[in-house]
Every structure is written in structure tokens, then in C-alpha cells.
Amino acid sequence: MALSIHHLAFQRNNKLLFSDISFGLEAGEMLQVRGENGCGKSTLLRILAGYIYPETGRVLWHGKNIFQHLDDYSEAITYLGHQNGLKPHLTVYENLKLAVALSGIKMQSDALKNILHVMKLDQSEKTQAVYLSAGQKRRLALARLQLIPARLWILDEPATALDHAGRHLLADMLKQHLACGGMAIVATHHDSDSGSVIKTLELGSKASIYV
Amino acid sequence: MFNIIRYEIQTTMRQAYSWLTPLLFFMIVVTLFPLAIGPDEALLQKMAPGVIWIAALLATLLSIGNLFRADAEEGYLDRMLLSPHPLTLLVLCKVMSHWLTHCLPLILISPLLGFLLHLPPREEYVLIVSLLLGTPVLTLLGAIGAALIVGIRHHGLLLPVLIMPLYVPVLIFGTGALTAAALQQPITGYLAIMGAFMLLCFAFAPLLTGIALRIGVNQ
Amino acid sequence: MWNWLKQNFLSPKSFYASTTPLLPWMTIAFVLCFGYGMIDGLFIAPADYQQGDGFRIIYVHVPSAFAAMAIYLMMAVAAFITLVWRVKIAAICMSVSARIGAWFTFLALVTGSIWGKPMWGTWWIWDARLTSMLILFFLYVGFIALQSVISDQQNRERASAVIAIVGVINLPIIHYSVIWWNTLHQGPTLSQFAKPSIAPAMLHPLLAMIAAFMLFYGLILLLRMRNQILLRDAKSQWVQEVFAK
Numbered sequence A: 001m002a003l004s005i006h007h008l009a010f011q012r013n014n015k016l017l018f019s020d021i022s023f024g025l026e027a028g029e030m031l032q033v034r035g036e037n038g039c040g041k042s043t044l045l046r047i048l049a050g051y052i053y054p055e056t057g058r059v060l061w062h063g064k065n066i067f068q069h070l071d072d073y074s075e076a077i078t079y080l081g082h083q084n085g086l087k088p089h090l091t092v093y094e095n096l097k098l099a100v101a102l103s104g105i106k107m108q109s110d111a112l113k114n115i116l117h118v119m120k121l122d123q124s125e126k127t128q129a130v131y132l133s134a135g136q137k138r139r140l141a142l143a144r145l146q147l148i149p150a151r152l153w154i155l156d157e158p159a160t161a162l163d164h165a166g167r168h169l170l171a172d173m174l175k176q177h178l179a180c181g182g183m184a185i186v187a188t189h190h191d192s193d194s195g196s197v198i199k200t201l202e203l204g205s206k207a208s209i210y211v
Numbered sequence B: 001m002f003n004i005i006r007y008e009i010q011t012t013m014r015q016a017y018s019w020l021t022p023l024l025f026f027m028i029v030v031t032l033f034p035l036a037i038g039p040d041e042a043l044l045q046k047m048a049p050g051v052i053w054i055a056a057l058l059a060t061l062l063s064i065g066n067l068f069r070a071d072a073e074e075g076y077l078d079r080m081l082l083s084p085h086p087l088t089l090l091v092l093c094k095v096m097s098h099w100l101t102h103c104l105p106l107i108l109i110s111p112l113l114g115f116l117l118h119l120p121p122r123e124e125y126v127l128i129v130s131l132l133l134g135t136p137v138l139t140l141l142g143a144i145g146a147a148l149i150v151g152i153r154h155h156g157l158l159l160p161v162l163i164m165p166l167y168v169p170v171l172i173f174g175t176g177a178l179t180a181a182a183l184q185q186p187i188t189g190y191l192a193i194m195g196a197f198m199l200l201c202f203a204f205a206p207l208l209t210g211i212a213l214r215i216g217v218n219q
Numbered sequence C: 001m002w003n004w005l006k007q008n009f010l011s012p013k014s015f016y017a018s019t020t021p022l023l024p025w026m027t028i029a030f031v032l033c034f035g036y037g038m039i040d041g042l043f044i045a046p047a048d049y050q051q052g053d054g055f056r057i058i059y060v061h062v063p064s065a066f067a068a069m070a071i072y073l074m075m076a077v078a079a080f081i082t083l084v085w086r087v088k089i090a091a092i093c094m095s096v097s098a099r100i101g102a103w104f105t106f107l108a109l110v111t112g113s114i115w116g117k118p119m120w121g122t123w124w125i126w127d128a129r130l131t132s133m134l135i136l137f138f139l140y141v142g143f144i145a146l147q148s149v150i151s152d153q154q155n156r157e158r159a160s161a162v163i164a165i166v167g168v169i170n171l172p173i174i175h176y177s178v179i180w181w182n183t184l185h186q187g188p189t190l191s192q193f194a195k196p197s198i199a200p201a202m203l204h205p206l207l208a209m210i211a212a213f214m215l216f217y218g219l220i221l222l223l224r225m226r227n228q229i230l231l232r233d234a235k236s237q238w239v240q241e242v243f244a245k
Helices: A041-048 A070-076 A092-103 A109-118 A134-147 A164-179 B002-013 B016-037 B041-064 B069-074 B076-082 B087-116 B121-148 B158-182 B188-216 C002-009 C012-019 C022-044 C053-085 C088-120 C128-149 C153-184 C200-232 C237-244
Strands: A003-012 A015-025 A030-034 A056-061 A077-080 A152-156 A183-187 A199-202 A208-210
Touching (some): A056 A070, A092 A109, A092 B002, A134 A164, B041 B087, B041 B121, B069 B076, B076 B087, B121 B158, B158 B188, B188 C153, C002 C012, C012 C022, C012 C088, C022 C053, C088 C153, C128 C153
Parallel strands (some): A152 A183
């Protein structure tokens, strides 16, 4: 198992959010996390991204506890939360260049412009991110997924604010990622039409995992 | 690395109010003192080091509270934590860009304010040097505070309350250098100690700031 | 040794159980030390040749100042343990100690002030020790203020742990900076305040009072920590059993 979770539990201010969550994920698989608002989807994803320390339980990446090997694990994942992670006063292009600098990879400007084209953001290349629409900002955030090679994608409601074309784009990206041996954990409200959903984790009163 | 600093600076410069207002605040606070104490030249000259230093301290404190705020709100902080670059280094980048955009203007205008408070030219030079050595310490320690309050919505004046006790040593030696200069005494000891503070802060403050950021990112 | 500590004090439940038998003994020790210290210090020890009977306030001032600093150190150690090993008991100890330490600092400042009036003729003087104590008071209050603002328990404990550690690292630097500052701006009153060597007859009750204050701290610490533990685990079975008894 590339990613395995054992008996994960978390409580906030003495209130138990979820307990005894266990599952495994292999290359090419996607886990869809569902549940109502406030049932702990985002918290679970943040634990899996290494931001929050769980109350009990372990998260293993290739057999190693992620919290003891956080540096290695961080390099293998990309996390996209509710916010877009952008610098509002930098232009779209500058945001991408910053993403390149932050992730320590090297990328030519042609490749960057290509990504902008794929994400349908070429018109807004020189616009400051603060002036983009919500959907455009989300697409810019998703552009990061194209930029940085990561085995595991952890996405918290990635389709928020996306229009139909945007959702289609996201679905294609996921399909391609999984086909190349990547893994994904996606929290979502509604049914995702990404096609290759392998496993679903339902949080809340009827916490259960099914394929 | 240099690119990251460059983009941080660009972000700051594009919001002119963020670095301009602390500068104006600095100038106004210094101006308030003669109004409150009276224009007696000898008295102003004696108080000048303390007044300018405290004004610089306050201006730095009030602007550094928001060092990580925008990043946290936008989710950029999450990305910093996942970056292969060590968090300590990224914090240092932010601190450096903040110092360049916020503290450097203060240092550049301080001789003018010293002149207004009847500070003799020889001491103006010491003023600049002491601020050059001292403001990095103020920024580095302030960054720890900024990281601690990053998730708190209405922190009010919590940051100054937390960090000002830590400013006491650098304040004592910064103004001490100026007092010694006024008494024609050697100042190298004071400057050496301030240099030591700066190195100590460079060594420890970004690390502690990183720890505080990892804690605060989940609020 | 570590295993014994881990077994008996690490979890809130075992901490509660292990400290129950300690309380009566600590109370007795405190009463003995305090009694001896107060009686000897206030009535039996000879009057200071320079300051007369007024010096007797040191039997409260010095122990509270000592406690103020010792408690901050304890708080910082607990903070370190909280950050590195995520031990809940350490977090509780740190939070409780802060409030107790703040009170001792306040007491030290007030008694220092009271001592000052007959000595220097003024209620307050900016000498090194009092100024240091004042800054220590601000460090304590800052810690408590930070705690009161953060609502999430885990973040509150870890963030305040960071500020406690930052404070303890800076404390010696602040202390020596203030001493230096004081020598720079020396007034004529400083020489009066130079510490003479203390006679054994005066020293013994002082040591007893210091011990008494530290025992008092330990007692209050344990009592409050036990309260906190009961509050936190209120819904668990072992706490229900404690209440049932």
C-alpha cells in the first residue's frame, strides 16, 4: 500500500470529529471523501497533508509515518484547500513563476505559457490575481497541479466556483494523473464526474468506506 | 530564493499604503514629542535617541503584525509549509523583504528627524548605524509574534504586548550607543553587542517563527 | 526511572491518582516551613543595623521574587515538553503555572515597593531588580493574554508554549541588559541598595520562607492541575467514578 491510514481519530475542543478511520490507497486510485458540512472532511484532508497532528492513529506513506518524515512526504504531495493559495497582487504569470520558485523546480517560460493556455488563462496573463473571477482564480490554483510533479493529490472541494468547462478540465486532469500512476484524495460535496472513482469514504454519522 | 524575495517585495510595493503608512506614523510620532514636551533645544537633544528609537520600534511593531496575515488568508501559507525549501529559509525571505520595504525607509529618514530634534551630526551617524543593527532584531522578533497571532481574527494590540518585553535589550543598547556618543565615549562596545543580538536573532528567530507558523496555520 | 515516571504521571488519569497521596504531606511541609519562617523572621531574627525592622519585608519579597523566576523556568520546561513530546500534563502544568507565577510577580513588585518607601523615600525606583521584575510581569501577562485569545485548545497550548520558550531565552538577556542600563544611569541611591552579606540568623528564616513559597506553589499547582484534569476528562469513566466516591 502506497498510502495507508490506520485508526485515525481527531477531536477538536473535546468534541470527537471522527474516529477509527482506516483505509489504503494504491497508485492509480482515487479516494472520494464525502459528508455533510462540518463532519471533518477538511480536517481529515489536512491531517493527510501533514498540517494537523491526529489524536490517535497513523498515516503511513510507503510504510513510513508521515509525521516523522514530513520533508519527504511534503515533496510527494500537492494540497489544494478551500483557498487558492495565490498572491493577490502578483499577476497570473508572476504567480506561476513564484510557484516554480517555491517548489524548487526549473521551468521554461514556454512551458508556463503552455500551462496557462491549457487552463484557459492566457488572456489574463498580465492581470493581477486580485482582479480575476472566482473561477479564474480556482483555475490558476489548479494550474499548480500541472506544474509540480506530485504522486499524491489532496484536493479539498476543487470544483468550487468552476463552470462546466472548468469541471471538465479538472476531470481530465484527474484522469490523466491517475493514468500515470498518481493517486488522489478528493473531498467533495456532490458527485464528481471524474470517471475513475475507485473508493469512497463517507464521514459523519454513518462513517463507512465502500468501493 | 532571490526570486521569492523579489516577488514578496513586488507584492508589498504594489500596495503602497502598506509600507508608506508606517513611515508616516514614524514621522508623526516623533513630531508629537516636541509638541508634548516643549521646544527646549537641550531637552529635545537629550531625549532624541529615545524618542526616535521608540517611534521606530512602534512603527515596526504595528506593521509587522500583518506579515503572514494575507498569506494565511489566501492559503499561501499552506504552500510555504509544503515547499521543499526549509521553512526557516522562507521565513527569512519574508523578513528580509519586510525589512527592506518597511525598515529601510525609516532608517533613511531618521537623520532628518534627528535634525528636527537638534541631534548633532556625529550622533546622526550613530543613529543610522544603531537603527541598521537594531531594526533587523525588531523585525525578526516581531515575525515570531506575527506567526503566533496569524490565525487570530481580532488580536488588537496583542502583538505589541507579547513582543515589547523582548525589545528591551535592543532598545537599551541602541539608545545607549547614542548616549555614549553624546558623552564622547566609545560606542564600539554597544554596536558589538547589538551585532551579537542580530546574529543571535538570525540564528533562532526564523526557527521559532517556523514552529509558530506550523501551529497557527490550522486556525 | 523514566518508566516509573511515565507510568505514574504521564496520563491525566495516573497523574491524578499519583498526586492524591502527595497533597497532605505537602500541606504539612508547607505549614511547617511557613510557620518557622514567619515566626523566626518576624519576631526572632535580629533587626538590621541599617534598615531597622523595616527590612523584615524581605521575608515576603525575596521568596516571591525567587518564586516568580523559578516558576517561569518551570513553565518554560513544561512548554518545551508540550512542544516536543505533546504531553497533555505538561500543557496543563504550563498554563496553571503562568497564573500562579503572575501573582507571585505582582506580589514581589508590591512588596518591593513597600520596602522601598522607608528605604528610598519613594514608592517606586527604576533599579535593575524591580525593573526586571516588571518586565517579567509583562512576559507572564503576555502569555496569559495570548492564551485567552486562542479558542482552539491544541493551538492555544502550542502557541503559548512557543511564547513561553521565547520569553525564557530572552529572560537572561533582558535581565543583564537592565542591569547594564542601570549602571549607565546610576543615581546616588544605588549605592544604598548594594547588597550586603546576610547574617545566618537572618538567612535561615529566609531560606525557610523560600521553601515555603515553593511548596505553596507546588500545592496550588497540583490542586489546580487536578481540577483541570477533571474538567477536561469530565465525560470519561474514571472521572465519573471519582465523583461517585
